[in-house]
Amino acid sequence: MGGDRNLFHHPLTYLRHQRGWTLADVAELVRRRSGLNMATHRQKIHRWERGTVPELDAQFAIAEEVGVDPNTVLALPWPSWLLTVHGTEPLHEAWTASTAKLTLTGCLDASTDRRAFPLIAGDDAARLASAWAAVPAQKISHAANGGTVDTDVTNWVECRTRQLWHLDDLVGGDYCLNLAQADLQLVARLLHRGRYRAPVEQRLLGLAGELLRFAGWCAFDSGRQAAADRYWHAGLRTSATGGDTLTGAYILSLMAMQHTYAGDGRAALNLLHTARQRIGAGASRTVHAMLDAWQVRAHAAVGEQRQAIETLFRADDHWGRRTPDDDPPWIYWMRQPSHTIEVGLGFVRLGRSDIAVRLLEQGIADRGGDYTRDAVLGLAAVAAAELDQGDLGSALDTARRAADLLPGVESSRAADQLRAFAGRLPDGEPTAKEFRTYLESLPA
Incomplete structure (x- = not known):
């Protein structure tokens, strides 16, 4: 049960394996497409697979060979852009x-x-x-x-x-x-x-x-x-x-959340459907409540208000009939779906800021001091909803509460939510300018 000698520690190594390329093959295609001197080809390619970053012309040469747009090479640091090549991640093995x-x-x-x-x-x-x-x-x-x-x-x-x-x-x-x-x-x-x-x-x-x-x-x-x-x-x-089927379902639900944040609610709905079908109706009701809570926001992302509300009712019903002894250990953090941040953000997206503020404030009140990041995210969402309602003063007060907590949290997602709120503030308002200045003064 020892080690597997056929493991690949770098995307270029895996790409070579998929394409049947030797180190010399890579050196030759780079020379042919870029004109670079590859006299010490084996050593150079070997160093690329051990952490050295190739010159940009060499990267462009490889990208051209495998059909990757040069803009992708410029946008993604080496070796991340290699992962956009079909087959460099073993998705279908x-x-x-x-x-x-x-x-x-x-x-x-x-x-x-x-x-x-x-x-x-x-x-x-x-x-x-x-x-x-x-x-x-x-x-x-x-x-x-x-x-x-x-x-x-x-x-x-x-x-x-x-x-x-x-x-x-x-x-x-x-x-x-x-x-x-x-x-x-x-x-x-x-x-x-x-x-x-x-x-x-x-x-x-x-x-x-x-x-x-x-x-x-x-x-x-x-x-x-x-x-x-x-x-x-x-x-x-x-x-x-x-x-471990439940952990797999949890991973799919997180992938769904990621797609929702990226604006692809339909992909999120598909992932959540697969997770729910795989674990079956007999699984923990708390897990089903979590999947439904995150589905609410996915429906909101595609503008499906009726489906979002129906799914929230179903989520709260699962929560009300849960049996904690059936729960996997990792779902200890779950609370009533209607009080979760994702549901609140969903109603903000649907333009129902009145509902969002009420639900988010209830959720924040339920949380203790061990969930600082959630407090920041929740307060940022409340601030955004209050701004949608035209209440600039309350929005800034709430955002300031969130910003005061931010130095104790290392979460880019939480910081980004506050920056997004700050970006929506009116330019000529002195209190808005004061908040932006305060936010920028916080440790990065």
Whole structure:
């Protein structure tokens, strides 16, 4: 049960594997298309796959060969634009333990991507969704270096993961992403170097799926959208291989939220439908309430007010009839759907700011001090709704409350919500200018 020698640590390596190219082949196509001197071709290409950034002419040459627009090369840093090449992420490979380990290893550098849009398009995301239908340090070190991985080690990883959930609630995804990445590297090392029996392998894959789900969430919260896609793709594979259907459904719901934020409500609805169908009607009602709550905002994104309201009634009905003992551990944060931020934002989008303010204020009142990011997001949403109602004074007061909390949260998503609010303020209003100045003065 040791390591897999056919793992790819860089998108260019995987692209070469997919196209059957050697290092010399890449050097030749770059020379042919750019005229660059590739005399030390093998060493140069090897360095590109180990972190060196190729000159722009070399990148343009590779892009031309694989059909990528030059504007994409300029927009995305190396090697992120390689992920836009069809086939460089193994979206359509078999759903096996081997491929799950490959995708896990392949996304361990994903946190370096800071692009603010997803690379998995709606159609590909839908196909991916369908395909998914306290331990001594010495013991961990031993397991990570070829020793036996037992339940003590897996219990420790599980405990670590749950601690990260609650830390994220308090401080946000920007801070927690590096911690999740470190734990992912440990789990990958255990999977590739450790010795274990099949039940332990299944549990490790399930834990990897949960960590990948969490890392994707942190990437999404910190504005690294392409990285989130890569984590979630790997998370779908590892959770499916580990037999964890609910975590897979959670990943699809987060992908749906990401598409809603990007303005693609229809793709979000499709992803949520797949998640709901896969877990079945007998699954936790709290999970169904979560899926419905996020579906409300997806309906709002495409202007479907009637469907949004009907879905909210269904979500609150699930919540009212839930049995907490049936819930997976990760849904501890869920509250009454009508009081969630996503539902409130949905009603803001539908132009029902009166409803949005009432629901969001109830939701903020329900939250304790351990959910600072949610408080910022909720207050920013209330401020936006009050501005829609023409109440500039209340909107600025609410936004100031959110901004006062912002220094304690490392969440690009929360900061972006406040910046978006500030961008809507009237230019000639002194109080609006004062708020913008205050917001800009806060630590980045």
